[in-house]
Amino acid sequence: MTGPSFFMPSVVRRQFLVVVFLIISFLSLAPLGASPVRSFGYGLSAIGESGISHPESTMGGIGLSLAYAPFSFPWFEPSLKGEVVAGNTSSGFSLRFVRAAMGFDLFRTLRHPFSVMTNNPSAWSVSLDIGVQFDFDRMDELPKLYLACTPIKLEDKDFWYEWCAPYLTLDCSDGGVSIDSWGFVLFRFTYLVV
Amino acid sequence: MVSCPDIDICTKRKAARIVAVCLSLAIITVGMGCSTTAAMVSGPAVDDSLTLEEKFETLGFPQVPVSYPIVYSDGPQWRDRLTQLVDQAEDYVILVAFLASECEENEMVYDAICRKADEGVDIWLLIDGTSSFDMTESRYHMRTLGRLREHGVKLFEYNPISINRLVGAPGMLFREHRKIVVVDGKTAVIGGMNINYISMGDATSSAKGQRDMMFEVISPQLCSYLAKDFLTVWNRLSWEEIPSDRFVSVDAVADVPVEEPVQAWYADQSGAARTMSSLYGSLIRSAKESIDLLPFLPYCDSSMLQALKDAVDRGVEVTMIMPFDSRPSNRKASQYMVSDILDTGVDLRRENETNEFLPLLHEKLMIVDGLYTVVGSSNFNYRSMNLSSEVVLVLKDERFATQMTDHFDKLHATTRTISKEEAESWRSVGSFFAFIGGFFGG
Numbered sequence: 001m002t003g004p005s006f007f008m009p010s011v012v013r014r015q016f017l018v019v020v021f022l023i024i025s026f027l028s029l030a031p032l033g034a035s036p037v038r039s040f041g042y043g044l045s046a047i048g049e050s051g052i053s054h055p056e057s058t059m060g061g062i063g064l065s066l067a068y069a070p071f072s073f074p075w076f077e078p079s080l081k082g083e084v085v086a087g088n089t090s091s092g093f094s095l096r097f098v099r100a101a102m103g104f105d106l107f108r109t110l111r112h113p114f115s116v117m118t119n120n121p122s123a124w125s126v127s128l129d130i131g132v133q134f135d136f137d138r139m140d141e142l143p144k145l146y147l148a149c150t151p152i153k154l155e156d157k158d159f160w161y162e163w164c165a166p167y168l169t170l171d172c173s174d175g176g177v178s179i180d181s182w183g184f185v186l187f188r189f190t191y192l193v194v
Numbered sequence: 195m196v197s198c199p200d201i202d203i204c205t206k207r208k209a210a211r212i213v214a215v216c217l218s219l220a221i222i223t224v225g226m227g228c229s230t231t232a233a234m235v236s237g238p239a240v241d242d243s244l245t246l247e248e249k250f251e252t253l254g255f256p257q258v259p260v261s262y263p264i265v266y267s268d269g270p271q272w273r274d275r276l277t278q279l280v281d282q283a284e285d286y287v288i289l290v291a292f293l294a295s296e297c298e299e300n301e302m303v304y305d306a307i308c309r310k311a312d313e314g315v316d317i318w319l320l321i322d323g324t325s326s327f328d329m330t331e332s333r334y335h336m337r338t339l340g341r342l343r344e345h346g347v348k349l350f351e352y353n354p355i356s357i358n359r360l361v362g363a364p365g366m367l368f369r370e371h372r373k374i375v376v377v378d379g380k381t382a383v384i385g386g387m388n389i390n391y392i393s394m395g396d397a398t399s400s401a402k403g404q405r406d407m408m409f410e411v412i413s414p415q416l417c418s419y420l421a422k423d424f425l426t427v428w429n430r431l432s433w434e435e436i437p438s439d440r441f442v443s444v445d446a447v448a449d450v451p452v453e454e455p456v457q458a459w460y461a462d463q464s465g466a467a468r469t470m471s472s473l474y475g476s477l478i479r480s481a482k483e484s485i486d487l488l489p490f491l492p493y494c495d496s497s498m499l500q501a502l503k504d505a506v507d508r509g510v511e512v513t514m515i516m517p518f519d520s521r522p523s524n525r526k527a528s529q530y531m532v533s534d535i536l537d538t539g540v541d542l543r544r545e546n547e548t549n550e551f552l553p554l555l556h557e558k559l560m561i562v563d564g565l566y567t568v569v570g571s572s573n574f575n576y577r578s579m580n581l582s583s584e585v586v587l588v589l590k591d592e593r594f595a596t597q598m599t600d601h602f603d604k605l606h607a608t609t610r611t612i613s614k615e616e617a618e619s620w621r622s623v624g625s626f627f628a629f630i631g632g633f634f635g636g
Contacts, residue, residue: 037430042361043361110433110434118354119323119351119354119356120350120351120431120432121350121434122433157430157431158362159358159362161358189362191362193362
């Protein structure tokens with residue numbers, strides 16, 4: 001491969017462009033002017049993943065993420081997330097995958113049993129994510145469908161604290177659906193900068 | 195196009211580089227992006243075609259009438275007055291403090307807060323997240339404030355320090371340093387005292403307290419501004435939001451008379467605002483005769499030094515008194531700065547050394563031309579200009595300036611000059627690292 005193909009086959013490139021289009025569309029929904037809540041931030045996570053179709057990709061690693069949540073809805077608050085993960089596999093430490101996902105916080109409540117976990121009164125929500133995951137070792141393949149559930153997401157207005165979030169990646173190529181891998185985000189701490 | 199024999203390795207390296215560069219840029223931008231004191235030596239602050247009051251107007255510092263300030267310079271005296279103020283509250287109390295913790299010596303304040311909250315008075319207490327890490331004498335006496343929430347007090351820690359927030363390290367540089375009391379929209383108190391042991395303990399005994407001041411005024415106008423700015427900050431931080439119409443608006447109290455008013459200007463530096471540099475820059479630039487300054491920790495950057503030097507070059511007598519800090523490491527840190535300040539021509543003095551415990555001089559004060567007096571939470575240092583929320587009041591009143599000058603002169607009598615040779619001897623490598631910590635840490 002020698003051309004400026006962004007190291008992706010054309011079918012993946014098209015999907016990538018669709019994701020970019022969706023992101024731009026989402027950004028255009030953001031309220032103009034000063035928002036009372038911080039909406040953009042970055043995070044750090046600890047992740048463990050077990051490869052099903054490719055057991056050699058089983059890894060433990062860390063992730064760096066970006067998040068954008070321009071709204072402050074008490075129900076079904078949407079957000080955009082991107083994350084790049086580096087991890088340790090049997091073949092050593094390397095960049096493993098990158099994901100882009102749309103998240104939905106199903107609800108937000110200040111009355112919850114996890115208040116002892118934060119200094120200030122925090123909000124609890126359960127979050128569902130759906131997106132795509134590109135594996136750096138398998139860039140010639142179609143991206144995997146990424147599904148995650150975060151049962152404990154505590155929110156300050158400037159921080160998200162996510163704990164014990166299981167996820168699945170599904171291989172939807174060849175007309176069928178099979179589990180490609182599953183994993184856990186042990187924690188993800190996101191600092192909302194602006 | 196560069197040919198790459200191993201497409202995977204090439205991709206990974208490129209991605210890793212992009213991630214590293216983006217992350218570095220993000221951290222630098224967030225950490226230092228808003229950090230500058232340039233407004234002290236540029237813009238309206240140094241526009242000589244404007245009078246000082248025109249500069250304040252241009253810079254957006256509102257003028258507020260306040261009553262002649264009552265000064266509290268004794269910890270227990272202020273503790274008793276704060277207890278009384280809280281006890282007298284009928285509608286609401288706003289409290290903001292850098293360090294707040296309960297101890298035997300100040301539990302009467304927190305008892306009053308709980309009592310009034312039980313009675314239905316709205317009480318908000320905003321404290322800095324470093325309160326739990328108070329490394330002053332308070333650490334031997336402090337108790338948590340958990341009981342306040344049980345009584346319905348709205349308590350919020352600004353920027354708490356905990357492991358799971360370390361990812362926000364650049365943001366952790368920003369601290370809530372204001373000390374504010376607002377009661378029922380009528381009485382306002384600002385200054386340098388915290389609500390902890392060291393501020394409210396007895397500074398004159400072996401209690402190892404510190405010397406500090408609080409300034410109480412009656413002013414619905416000032417209270418309205420303080421409440422408005424507090425609401426903005428609070429709602430940006432807390433899910434327990436305050437309704438936007440909870441406090442009387444600035445316009446509604448604009449014409450309320452204040453008995454024997456003193457002309458004053460209010461400056462709040464909270465959130466992303468960076469107002470202290472331009473405020474202090476305006477005052478220094480407009481000085482014609484004298485500037486008396488209690489900076490607390492005078493960690494100055496080049497703009498601050500330039501502003502001072504320009505004033506000295508214009509013939510202004512600038513006198514600065516540094517505290518003698520009984521803590522050797524803190525003393526070394528601030529001593530490192532002395533040589534640079536001496537180079538500006540400022541008459542820099544330090545309190546006389548003593549082997550006895552000397553209560554730390556925590557006061558912040560600036561008197562310009564015997565007319566303008568700056569009081570509040572702001573130190574004259576880089577951190578207060580950039581990295582902390584601060585609140586100050588500039589009072590234009592000869593009588594008050596004279597009262598504060600008398601106080602300054604009493605301190606001056608217990609100081610000595612510092613020679614350039616001595617200052618140079620303090621600039622060791624070990625002191626440099628303490629200085630860096632002090633410069634950004636305050």
